[in-house]
Amino acid sequence: MMKNIPLSALIGLVITATYFIAAALAPVIAPYGMAEVVGDVWEPSSAEHLLGTDQIGRDLLSRMIYGGRTTIWIATLATILSFATGSTLGFFAAVMGGWVDMALSRLVDLFMSIPSLILALVILSSIEATVVTLIVLMGLLDSTRVYRLARAVAVDISVMDYVEAARLRGEKLKWIIFREILPNALSPLVAELGLRFIFMVLFISTLSFLGVGVQPPLADWGGIVKENKEGINFGIGAALYPAVAIATLAISVNLVADWVLNRTTSLKGGRG
Amino acid sequence: MKDQLDYMAQNVTAGKMTRREFMGKAAALGVSAAVASSMFADAAKAASPVKGGVLKMGVQGGESTNSQDPALWASDVPIAGGRNWAETLVEVGPDGSLEGLVAESWEGSADAKTWRFKIRQGIEFSNGKSVTAEDVMRTMERHTNEDSQSGALGIVKGIESMRADGDVFELKLGVGNADMPYLIGDYHLAIQPNGGFDNPTEAVSTGPYTLESDEPGVRMTFKRNPNYWGGDAVAHYDGVEVITLNDATARTAALQSGQVDIINRVEPKIAQLLDRAPNLAVRNVSGRGHYVFIMHVDTAPFDVNELRLALKYAVNREEMVEKILRGYGGVGNDMPINAAYPLFDETIPQREHDLAKAKEHYEKSGHDGSPIILRTADGAFPGAVDAAALFQQSAQAAGIPLEIKREPNDGYWSEVWNKQPFCCSYWGGRPVQDQMYSTAYLSSADWNDTRWKVPAFDEMLLSARAELDEAKRKETYSQMGQMLRNEGGLILPMFNDFIDAVSNSVQGYEPDPNGPVMNWYASKKTWKA
């Protein structure tokens, strides 16, 4: 299988793996502490500080490595939560049909009808923003989008003849969901997984940018952009590195996702 | 030297240098005061006001919930807009002296309990009605009466009775206060027809401009008030626009790209970078505003003075001024007063960053080593989260287990400040020491955000208020300052400058320590060449 891997997917795999490994090993590879003030404000890059320093003189490379750890960790867990919740409920609704489908779908509609960024801002201004609450909040808000996709895909599948046959055989609900629907719905779900992971990265970045993300001195990429954004108009790179990191991570994850499936079907749910 | 003087003269003409700055620098070059003075006059004459044009200000601090009711003004955009149409009885000038606006003159009784303000004769509201002492009294009534919601309520509630006596407005205080005219200049107390009882948001007063359109949180536009009593000496623009630009990067970009002429709140981090741009200048002025970490002195663990001292010694003030303010400000001394106040005692020693002393006091405090939580928010003051991070670093070096908790901006002033025992905050400063101390350090003050309730301190404050001998008053204030510095609940690492940036097309700009953007009088006092 590895022999047939196209160059683009290989690049994607390498970059993705690099980010994840760097995140896992942050305390080992970061040259300085995350919160340690080691220099002057916005020093240019040098041998001591490869990416220079940030707005209060912390080593930017170290902040970036620790920031990646926070961002990737939160986005990954939130994506997993979102898919586990959203697709299980979506399949369930599609297979059950009738009032169960109706009730679940309308409940999801209710939450989706309020813009999720604003919902998140409202909720985060009354509860404490910790890593756990962020993951749960983002995961659950996003699971509504996954639910819509999973349900739509599963509804199409559940009217297929082989599902009808399984029903007639008297198979249990669990069998139908996990043996008949899931394998056939996997490809569009995987396609969506890549995009949803990016949206999670962007979501946590936007929350941090708006000032309700992770607690200081913990860093995350969106937060680093926010802390350093004043420098952008003067060509100071500190705010650009995290943006580049977010973009390259997102692209490489999607190159991998594109390779995992050659064809994509229904994609539902966008940003927001 | 000639070149340098020429350059300075150009700066004067461009409104980039004040008389004081010019005289100081000229003296440093060895030019005699008389010569410098005439040079200044020549340069300044070249800059005589020109009428016309529209001034556009990009201002931080506006929301779509803003109102034109002066009683509700709290952020910079409504205040900036209000300066155009609304006028108070008096204004505090850049040098700290009082100048009359709606009031022509004023006098106080010997015990400073009775104050009489003579209303300027023949001036009209922008709706054509004449201004009477009755209107002034009704205005004060609206701000002080039972169902007042005015931000000035705390300031004027000491008024016991008032009356309109012909063209004189008279008020009587329960306790004498020599600084009353300063208090009455508060921007909330704008004079409105019938005190604004009929329609507080109609934006009618005696200001140099009148409101043309108002989109809260977006922009306000004004046009020149043709009946303005101030005549040709002021209000040079045909129109003024106050544009809400809350995002710092967007605000800077708007000035750089020439879409606005003046911006407030330049981020200290970029002030020097911005100043390099050829078509604009960064103008800063040190004021009385300060950033603080406040502890409740009646709440554990901050009820132990040793711990408070440990934290005070642990703050690296120089580093904060350097990194948070980038030099646009001065170090604080754990008392809310600096040299910008009258009667300031320069001899009080400066508290230095001293980790050994911090450690010593921390050990003496007997603190159990549990985390000390400092609450902060981006909105607590610009750079508050960064300042808290620096504080945490230096406290850790002294072995103090300081932890930061960022709270949402939203609700910070209602839920954290004045409620939690240790948090970041700021004070805008007041024109006089008495007002600063009465606002936040008197036992009975509503905003006693350090829970500083010391009867001896209160007595000193009241005695200083009634004291007419300036030397004695200064001595009392000095003792009060030292008391707060050594025992109070405020850690005051820095006094912040007001940093504005102004396009070179704007002339006559003179920073005012009372507030940003010439205390928001820029539209009244500047002009475009």
Added chain:
Amino acid sequence: MHPIVKLVAQRLALGALLLLAASALIFGLTEALPGDAAQAILGQAATAESLANLREEMGLNRPALTRYFEWLGGILTGDMGVALTNKLDIATSVASRMSNTLFLAFWAALISVPLAILLGLIAVRYQNRWPDKAISGVTLASISLPEFMIAYILIFFFAVKLFWAPSFANISPSMDLLDKLHAIALPVAVLVMVVLAHMMRMTRAAILNVMQSAYIETAELKGLTGFQVIARHAFPNAIAPIVNVVMINMAYLVVGVVVVEVVFAYPGMGQYLVDAVVKRDVPVVLACGVIFAAVYILLNIFADVVSILTNPRLRHPK
């Protein structure tokens, strides 16, 4: 009654119920937030006395349920009420904000939707060749940058360096169309970049999915050229998922652009809603929230109807 008409009627009725539920949820959430409008307005300047006075005047002392039903009664008779904070008529403010939001969304959609579909078609036509890869790469990059980052970068180059476009979208009703378009050039560019990739990728995926069907092979065997097959046979059959993703992105353009509004100081609905939440101005929050919900629900019904109409198995349920 035709089953589709019945379905639409059903969904509309459900939508109305959903709106009611949404308004209750929004009200509940706003009430659950710490602090109230009086505290939020007075902020650091609050005293116990002025707080009590302001609460009294705003009617915040009455029970929450009373206030909710009063609001509900008002909205059912077409009265949105006045804002707690500045006493301005909410309907007037909403009308001006909403027209700004729709103006921005309209131009962003007008550019992005045809462009996304065209790029999608080109990508399919040259599948796995360089145009496909180039389009995919560029759109992926644009979707992967946080929108505030795209905005700042565009401002830096086009406003600060080149002076081509204004750095903030200062529009007013008195401006003519060309001036307005110039003013919103940068925010529209940001929004187009943000929504383009999602729609383009969907178009490409949906058409590719259809391309594997037997009738496409037939069409190819008939000797039709690549583009003819795609445009005449594949695209019409891929409409449902494309409409779905277009709708999602339209909804996003209307309700989700808070960040763009903040950065460009654009007077749209998002900023209005966020300000109202911060100041706990409950009637404004409710008005905006319900309008957002209505936009979302209507677009959703539209998308669902289209997907049912295009799937024969769903069109004629057993």
